[in-house]
Structures are given as structure tokens and as C-alpha cells.
Amino acid sequence: MVEIRYTELPAALHGQEKDGFFPVYLIHGESFLCDNAVDRLAAALGPREAFELLEGEQVRLRDALEEVSTFSLFASGKVVGLSGARIFDSVSEAQTLAEKAEKAALKGKTKQAIPFFLRYLALKGMTLESLVSSGGKKKKIAEKDAWMQSLAEACLQKGLKVPDSMDEGELLLRAIEKGFPAGHHLLITVDQVDRRRVLYKKLAALACVVDCSVPSGNRRQDREARDEMMRECLVGVLGRAGKTIDPRAASRLLELTGFDLRMLVANLEKLSDFAGDRKGITLKDVEEVLVRTRQDPIFVFTGAVADRNVSEALFSLAGLIKDGMHPLQALSALVNQFRKLVVAKDFLISPAGKGWTRRMAYDGFTRFVLPALLEHEAALKAMRQEWEDGGGGAAKSTDLGIAGNGKNPYPVYQALLRAERFERRELEQAMAILAEADLRIKSGMDATRVLESAILRMGPGSGAA
The missing domain is CATH 1.20.272.10 (Zinc Finger, Delta Prime; domain 3)
Known part of the structure; x- marks a missing residue:
């Protein structure tokens, strides 16, 4: 079993460059870190032109497996990524998916809500059409479920479909055992894994697992781990932008952002644009950009x-x-x-x-x-x-x-x-x-x-x- 933490990924890739890369990488945890891990893996496994990223809410695992198994135009091979795969979904997880979809939808985060929503419908055997208007009449739906109707309409407008309800985990295991063409790799991201399940144990024995999870508890060490991760993100983004930030401004920024790495990056990019030619970001900048213009x-x-x-x-x-x-x-x-x-x-x-x-x-x-x-x-x-x-x-x-x-x-x-x-x-x-x-x-x-x-x-x- 090969399982590495997100922070260990650079060193692990350096070692695998000598010993050989895995055909499949299973990446789970915090979405922003998962995306970064995919970028690092794709860069290490081949030229950027040989990498193709597929969205799990739009394509099935079968499609990704077909893609990674086809001939590549590049001598180095092919790298296929599947974001938000559904291999660990089960009927018992339907309620959790519905809660995540509703929470995101009511906050106006449509793009984030759709993957959870489609997976929920697949597990429940429901269709998008069953939730929307028909024959020019507004379909009656309980007020508490009105978000589902709006979300279904949004999915239909985007041309999305409910994925097939199937055991994608077993499909993946069979594909790994059969093998991919030389130089071909599959990168799979999932929201979370259950280490107790047989599927996870089998995959961990065949693939390289990258753990991007972040402690969510209230223990002191959990809070310190989250704070350290945000500060590392802050240093990295500002370093690439050639900017510095005043300690008081950094503390205020982290206070306003909370633990949301994606939002932190977006806020840092706003502040960098706001600072213009100035190298340093000040507390006044944070107050101007993130407090006075903070969205309600x-x-x-x-x-x-x-x-x-x-x-x-x-x-x-x-x-x-x-x-x-x-x-x-x-x-x-x-x-x-x-x-x-x-x-x-x-x-x-x-x-x-x-x-x-x-x-x-x-x-x-x-x-x-x-x-x-x-x-x-x-x-x-x-x-x-x-x-x-x-x-x-x-x-x-x-x-x-x-x-x-x-x-x-x-x-x-x-x-x-x-x-x-x-x-x-x-x-x-x-x-x-x-x-x-x-x-x-x-x-x-x-x-x-x-x-x-x-x-x-x-x-x-x-x-x-």
C-alpha cells in the first residue's frame, strides 16, 4: 500500500521518477489541494499537451477508462484526469449528497452544487425531468425542496444528465488489473474515502493514494494544522505575484476568509491587483477590498x-x-x-x-x-x-x-x-x-x-x- 500526504507529494514524485510512476493515482480530500495535486502529477507524468481533464459530473468513469486506454499522439504517453469521480458512492450516502447540494445551492454556488445533486439523483434512481415543469405547467413541489427544482432546471439548461447508477469501483479495479498502455496514467479525485471499505483497500494496493484531507476538529493541533496550511498558501501565492503582506493585514485576511483555500487565493489575487505597482499589501488594502466590498x-x-x-x-x-x-x-x-x-x-x-x-x-x-x-x-x-x-x-x-x-x-x-x-x-x-x-x-x-x-x-x- 502506497499512501502519501499532500505535503509529501513533491518528494514522492522525485523518488517515483527514478523507480517508476503508478498507472493510477487516487486523490482525495480538500478540493483546492486535490486540484493542486492533479496539476503537480500531470506536470511530472508528461507534457502539458498530453494531459486531459474530465469532469465527473459530465462523464462516467467508463469514458475516462476508454480515453486512457486509447492510442496517444505523444511518445511519452497520455495522462487523463477524472475530477469528482463517483467510485465511493453508495445508497446510504444519498442523504449526505443531498445536504451538500442544498447547502451549496442556497448559497448561490451552483457549480459546486451540481455534482452532488446529480450523484444524489443517480443513487435515488431519479431523473432531472421528474423535478421540472412539463406541458407548460409548473410542477408542484414541496417548498423545502424548491432548490431541487431550480437546480434540475439549471442542469437541463447546461445539457447535463444524471449518470448511470453502477458500481464504478469494481469497473476501475478490473481496468487496473487489465492494465493500461505503457506511459498512460489515470488521475482520479474524490471528495472522501472510507478506509474501512474493501474497495478502498483493494485500490490502495494497486494505486498510489494522495491524501489531501485537512483536520476538521476543534483540537488545538487541528486548528494549528489548518492555520499552517493557509499561511503556506498565502506565502506561495504572494511569492508568485512578487508581493509581500503586512502581518496585521495577513491576520485580518485570514480572519475574514476562514478556512477556505480557494477563497483565500481569490482574495490574494484581488489584493495583488488592488496594490498595483506597490510591492506590499497593507491592512488598509484588506479593509478596502475585502471589508467594504465584502458581499452579503x-x-x-x-x-x-x-x-x-x-x-x-x-x-x-x-x-x-x-x-x-x-x-x-x-x-x-x-x-x-x-x-x-x-x-x-x-x-x-x-x-x-x-x-x-x-x-x-x-x-x-x-x-x-x-x-x-x-x-x-x-x-x-x-x-x-x-x-x-x-x-x-x-x-x-x-x-x-x-x-x-x-x-x-x-x-x-x-x-x-x-x-x-x-x-x-x-x-x-x-x-x-x-x-x-x-x-x-x-x-x-x-x-x-x-x-x-x-x-x-x-x-x-x-x-x-
Whole structure:
């Protein structure tokens, strides 16, 4: 049996380079570490061009085995990865899968929820079609299971299917015993393993197991292990970016992120972009980027709609309504979001916005565009005041600006990034759809259904948003 910890992987690969690599690697544990382990293994086993990664929610193990068994165009062989394989699924685990899917779905994490959801349906012998509308009528479903209906609709929109219910573990064992062509390797990631099962013991005797699990207990050594792993991740990401971070800023960053390595990396990348040419990341940077712009559920919802991510928007809306928010409140937040996008787009297409370039970096925005935006909005304010009262008296407050006093520029930068993805007419159509939704809700129609319909109409390919 060969089982190594994630931290031991570099040394193990160095040894296997001399003694020979395994045909199959079984990788389990924390998803971010699993992804990193796959990248390291793929790099060690062959050229990048010879590596193909397959998603477990879209293909079956049989497909991956067929792929790794076919002829390779590369002399070194072929490396196939199967992410999120289902070899350890069992009927008794269906409830756990359902709970994971529901938790992710209600947080708006559609991509994370789908694999659990499809595996749950496979184990229960259910179909996507059994959960969605048919014949133009909305299928009746218990309120507590409404997330399943929304998730099923999202899967069908993506063209996904429920995988076959089969014993993939035995299929894998037979394939390993039969053998792969020389130089061909299979990398399999799973969420978790049960070391007590016969399947695991058989696989561990034939493959190399890479343990990427992280202690989840509350013991002191468990907490210290998690903290150390996050700090190693922090040092690695900043080292590659050529940045440093102030100790107080690092502590605050870890406090805000919690133990989520993927989110930590995303936050570090945001901070690196925010710092621009500066080498050091400060506590002020963390407060500016991660505290003042930290997303709560309503901003996750409005952001998903503005990003044209229909499935995530519907999931987020379901969570907001479940927590007691009225659809009219959610609609009001959308109106505010798109009103800001209209203002941002008007600036971008005006002569004052000529300094903006597509996907401009934050540092360039603060140096070249923000000053122009502040002058532009000040000129508009003066013009409006002159129209209203001939130039006398104090200017009235308005929501027809996005820069404010320029003291909190990062959200403004994000608004411009979103606005550049739209044509002006698309934003006008989106505002018309929202106005129509407001009228329909106030006329007594089902508020949730009206808002869901508006989100769908503003989705990709609609010409509105």
C-alpha cells in the first residue's frame, strides 16, 4: 500500500521518477489541494499537451477508462484526469449528497452544487425531468425542496444528465488489473474515502493514494494544522505575484476568509491587483477590498444578475426569499444595480471616459480614470443645478452618480468592469423589464414567479442583459 500526504507529494514524485510512476493515482480530500495535486502529477507524468481533464459530473468513469486506454499522439504517453469521480458512492450516502447540494445551492454556488445533486439523483434512481415543469405547467413541489427544482432546471439548461447508477469501483479495479498502455496514467479525485471499505483497500494496493484531507476538529493541533496550511498558501501565492503582506493585514485576511483555500487565493489575487505597482499589501488594502466590498447575500444576487448568471441568480433569490426577504425588496436592489450600470456606461461612452480600456487594471483606473470620472460627475451636477434653479442654492442630492467623493473607489471600478460588458440598449431593455416586473407584482401577480421570469428574460441571449 502506497499512501502519501499532500505535503509529501513533491518528494514522492522525485523518488517515483527514478523507480517508476503508478498507472493510477487516487486523490482525495480538500478540493483546492486535490486540484493542486492533479496539476503537480500531470506536470511530472508528461507534457502539458498530453494531459486531459474530465469532469465527473459530465462523464462516467467508463469514458475516462476508454480515453486512457486509447492510442496517444505523444511518445511519452497520455495522462487523463477524472475530477469528482463517483467510485465511493453508495445508497446510504444519498442523504449526505443531498445536504451538500442544498447547502451549496442556497448559497448561490451552483457549480459546486451540481455534482452532488446529480450523484444524489443517480443513487435515488431519479431523473432531472421528474423535478421540472412539463406541458407548460409548473410542477408542484414541496417548498423545502424548491432548490431541487431550480437546480434540475439549471442542469437541463447546461445539457447535463444524471449518470448511470453502477458500481464504478469494481469497473476501475478490473481496468487496473487489465492494465493500461505503457506511459498512460489515470488521475482520479474524490471528495472522501472510507478506509474501512474493501474497495478502498483493494485500490490502495494497486494505486498510489494522495491524501489531501485537512483536520476538521476543534483540537488545538487541528486548528494549528489548518492555520499552517493557509499561511503556506498565502506565502506561495504572494511569492508568485512578487508581493509581500503586512502581518496585521495577513491576520485580518485570514480572519475574514476562514478556512477556505480557494477563497483565500481569490482574495490574494484581488489584493495583488488592488496594490498595483506597490510591492506590499497593507491592512488598509484588506479593509478596502475585502471589508467594504465584502458581499452579503443581496449583493451576491444582484451581482449574479448583472453577470448574466441566471442559475446562480435564481439560487440566490431562493435563499433570500427563504430568509424572509420580499421579492419587491430584491427587485428594488436590482433596479439600483442597473441604474448604476446605466450611469457607468454613459461615462464609458462619453468623451470623459476615453481613458478607460477594456479590462483595465485597478491601478490604471485609480490613476487615470477615477479623476476623470470625478470631474465628469461634478460637471453633470453643476449642469443639473443650473437647469433646476438657474445656478443658485445648494445642489440637491442625487443617485445619478457612482463615484461619490472618490474615497471608496474599488466598487466603482467593479461597476465599470460590469458596465463595459453591456451595450447601452441592453441596459435600457433591462430597466424596462424591471419596470414591467414592478407593475406586475403590484397588480397582484405571484411576486416570486414574476421576478424569476424577469431574471430569465435578462439572461444571456435575451438581448436585454
